[in-house]
Amino acid sequence: MATVTHPDGTRRDPRRWWALGALVASMLTLGFDMTILNVALPTMAAELGATTGQQQWMADAYVVVFAALMLPAGLLGDRFGRRRMLITGLGVFLAGSLAGALAGNVDWVIAARAFMGVGAALVTPLALSVLPSLFGDDERTKAVGVISAASALGLPLGPIIGGWLLNHFWWGSVFLVNVPMAAIGIAACVLLLPETRDLASPKVDLLSTALTATGLGALVYAIIEAPGRGWGDTLVLAMFATAAVLLTTLVLRERRVARPMLDMTLLGRRGFLFNTLAATLVMFVLSGLLFVLPPYLQAVLGHDALGTGLRLLPMMGGLLIAARGAQPVVARFGARAVVSAGLVVLAFAALLGSRTTTGSGYGFIALWLSITGVGFGFSVVPAMDGALGTLPRDRAGSGSGLLMTLRQVGAAIGIALLGSLLDGIFRDRLDVTGLPARAADTAGDSVVAAHLIAGRAHSAHLAASADSAYVHGMGVVLLVCGVAALVSALLAAAFLPRPAPADSTPDTGPDMVAPAADARQ
Numbered sequence: 001m002a003t004v005t006h007p008d009g010t011r012r013d014p015r016r017w018w019a020l021g022a023l024v025a026s027m028l029t030l031g032f033d034m035t036i037l038n039v040a041l042p043t044m045a046a047e048l049g050a051t052t053g054q055q056q057w058m059a060d061a062y063v064v065v066f067a068a069l070m071l072p073a074g075l076l077g078d079r080f081g082r083r084r085m086l087i088t089g090l091g092v093f094l095a096g097s098l099a100g101a102l103a104g105n106v107d108w109v110i111a112a113r114a115f116m117g118v119g120a121a122l123v124t125p126l127a128l129s130v131l132p133s134l135f136g137d138d139e140r141t142k143a144v145g146v147i148s149a150a151s152a153l154g155l156p157l158g159p160i161i162g163g164w165l166l167n168h169f170w171w172g173s174v175f176l177v178n179v180p181m182a183a184i185g186i187a188a189c190v191l192l193l194p195e196t197r198d199l200a201s202p203k204v205d206l207l208s209t210a211l212t213a214t215g216l217g218a219l220v221y222a223i224i225e226a227p228g229r230g231w232g233d234t235l236v237l238a239m240f241a242t243a244a245v246l247l248t249t250l251v252l253r254e255r256r257v258a259r260p261m262l263d264m265t266l267l268g269r270r271g272f273l274f275n276t277l278a279a280t281l282v283m284f285v286l287s288g289l290l291f292v293l294p295p296y297l298q299a300v301l302g303h304d305a306l307g308t309g310l311r312l313l314p315m316m317g318g319l320l321i322a323a324r325g326a327q328p329v330v331a332r333f334g335a336r337a338v339v340s341a342g343l344v345v346l347a348f349a350a351l352l353g354s355r356t357t358t359g360s361g362y363g364f365i366a367l368w369l370s371i372t373g374v375g376f377g378f379s380v381v382p383a384m385d386g387a388l389g390t391l392p393r394d395r396a397g398s399g400s401g402l403l404m405t406l407r408q409v410g411a412a413i414g415i416a417l418l419g420s421l422l423d424g425i426f427r428d429r430l431d432v433t434g435l436p437a438r439a440a441d442t443a444g445d446s447v448v449a450a451h452l453i454a455g456r457a458h459s460a461h462l463a464a465s466a467d468s469a470y471v472h473g474m475g476v477v478l479l480v481c482g483v484a485a486l487v488s489a490l491l492a493a494a495f496l497p498r499p500a501p502a503d504s505t506p507d508t509g510p511d512m513v514a515p516a517a518d519a520r521q
Contacts, residue, residue, distance in 0.1 A: 020143055022188035026086060026123050029093065029181040033116070036162035036174045037062075039308050042298045042448045044109070044171050051445035054106050056224045056419045059291060061110045063412040064216050065117030066124070072209045073122045083195045087186055089122025094182035100175035112175070123185075124404050142327055160313075163306030205257070208250055215246030216409065223416035266391070266399055274495045275387035276403050278339050280410035281488040282380045285346060285481040287411040288418030289353075289372065292474045299447045300358060300467045311362065315369040315376075322377020335382040336496035342379030343489035349375055350482035354475040358467045375485070379492075386496070418477045425473035431465040 041055050050058065077085040096116035103109045165173040222239035229236050254260040267273045297308040322342070330338050349371035356365060384403065391399035423446075430450060432440035435457070443450040443462065450466035453459075 018192045020146060022185075022192040023086075024146060025185040025188040026090060029090065029178065029185045030120050030123060032158045032161075032181055033093075033097075033178050036158040036177070037113075039158070039162050039294050039298075039312075040166060040171055040174045042295050043166050045446055045448045046452060047171055048106050048109070049449075050106050051449070054110075055446065056291075056415060056423075057110050058106070058113055059415050059419075060220050060224065060412050062113040062117040062120070063287075063408055063415065064220050065114045065213070066120045066408045066412075069118060069121035069209070069213070072205075076122070081195045083189055085122050086189050089119045090182045090186045090189070091119070092116075092122065093119030094179055094186075095119075097175045097178035097182065101172040103172070103175075119182075158309070160306065160309040163304065163309040167304055167306050205260075208254060208260075211246050211250040211253070212405075215243050215250060216412065218246065219243035220412055220416045223413065223420055226420055266402060269390050270495065271390040271497045272387050272399070272403075274492060275335075275339070275383045275390075276406050278343065278383040278488055278492050278496075279380050279387065279403070280406045281484055282343070282346065282376060282383070283407045283410040284414035285350060285485050286372075286376055287414035288477055288481055289350070291415050291419050292422055292477050295447050296356075296470065296474055299451050300470055301362075311365070312369070314366040315373040318370040318373025318375075319377045320373075322374045322381070326378055326381040329378070330382045330385075334498070335386045336492065336498060338382050339379050339386070339496060340489050340493040342375050342377070342382075343485050343492055344375075345371060346375030346379060347482045347485035347489060350478045350485055354478035354482060356471060356475060356478075358471050379488075383492075418480065421480065422470075422473040422477050425476055426466075426469045429465075429469035429472055431469075432462070435459075435462070 037059060041050075041058065044050055044058070045055055073085065073089070093116050096112050096119055099115060100109060100112035103112050161177060162174045165177060218239045222236050222243065225239070226233070226236045267276075293312070294308050297303050297311055303311065326338065349368045352371065353365075353368040356368075387403050388399075426447065427444045430444055432443055435443065435453070439453050439457070443453040443466070447466050447470040451463055454463035454466065
């Protein structure tokens with residue numbers, strides 16, 4: 001494919017913005033799916049009888065597989081072609097969506113979500129690793145902002161379209177709608193995206209991949225099961241110990257390999273480490289928030305699925321505005337200041353949200369949701385761009401895979417840990433006095449289940465208790481999110497690299513390695 005020469009002397013692909021459109025279609029598909037499920041979970045819990053723990057697994061089965069396979073996915077793209085692997089990933093995601101639509105019980109839904117995670121693992125790191133191959137330093141921040149905006153655009157579309165589907169069709173329609181979206185993404189990649197690869201990338205290590213998947217799986221299983229079984233339960237402790245052994249073995253093994261799949265040396269680059277840490281903690285906060293909020297809007301406030309989706313729009317609007325405005329603000333004040341300020345805004349929003357009560361009007365909720373979106377956009381976009389900017393050209397795939405793996409680990413642990421915290425608080429505060437033992441146990445599974453039991457028993461007291469218990473638990477979760485965001489802001493302010501003076505040459509030492517000027521493979 002022909003290239004054009006930029007005024008700075010570098011060669012640029014003339015179709016790079018069209019190619020970015022193909023990546024946008026791919027990321028839109030994944031963003032679309034994520035929030036459809038969050039809004040659908042209360043409906044699925046009612047129709048399938050899913051407990052809070054099973055709902056966590058419906059969300060986390062996808063995220064754990066996603067996180068475990070992104071590292072080998074990045075390497076597969078480097079070696080066999082990033083466009084080819086993107087198309088393969090979208091095809092797998094499409095097949096998993098079909099399986100989810102046809103699933104007849106909770107276990108099959110969880111299995112389908114895990115299979116969809118395989119496809120998503122191929123798409124996400126490769127979409128990012130292509131960016132340094134297409135764009136120079138002057139355009140990369142804008143490209144990252146466009147990719148982030150694409151993911152964000154899928155977030156509000158998911159709940160709105162998913163809510164409409166749930167109001168008119170069965171819950172499986174929220175999986176089925178992914179099929180045309182994935183097909184559009186495949187067509188866009190075939191027609192618009194140039195093939196890039198790095199034949200010198202390390203081979204996929206099956207043992208390291210297995211250690212990653214089983215270690216993360218054991219950790220998430222322990223966190224999800226702990227509230228029901230007890231934190232001192234033998235199985236829970238055994239899973240924590242197993243996770244520690246497997247993940248430690250993974251790190252030790254990768255440190256000894258000449259060309260590791262998990263490139264720990266990248267974490268020695270201060271810019272990559274602390275930008276990645278900031279992005280990971282942001283995902284921890286956001287994933288927990290998106291898990292606890294839809295049941296509040298649906299079960300406590302009584303909105304249907306479509307109404308819930310529409311009421312999430314303030315957060316998405318704030319995110320889109322921030323993602324669009326991040327580049328000029330970073331150019332003016334520097335990435336460290338913007339990431340730190342974005343995290344402070346996110347912390348303020350979460351702490352404000354923790355004051356939500358059963359009687360709070362939607363205006364208050366829309367306020368802190370809007371602030372959440374602004375904080376998320378101003379923190380995650382420059383953090384991701386800063387992390388990508390430290391990667392050498394020949395490690396774009398493995399580096400972006402590591403970045404996205406750690407982000408998804410943050411999301412998985414956020415859903416598991418914050419969901420388990422909410423589950424434990426809800427069970428402890430729910431008043432089931434007078435209910436038969438079986439009904440009381442079922443009511444403690446989730447706020448949706450408690451409302452179903454209250455409806456059958458005609459108990460306004462149980463419904464009010466469920467609302468109060470859930471809102472209290474949600475407040476504690478948001479308080480934890482706020483503290484986590486504030487700690488992240490302090491770390492970013494203290495440790496992110498200072499912006500280089502305008503007249504200085506870029507730092508290409510151990511902490512900051514600029515992408516090569518000629519990024520074409």
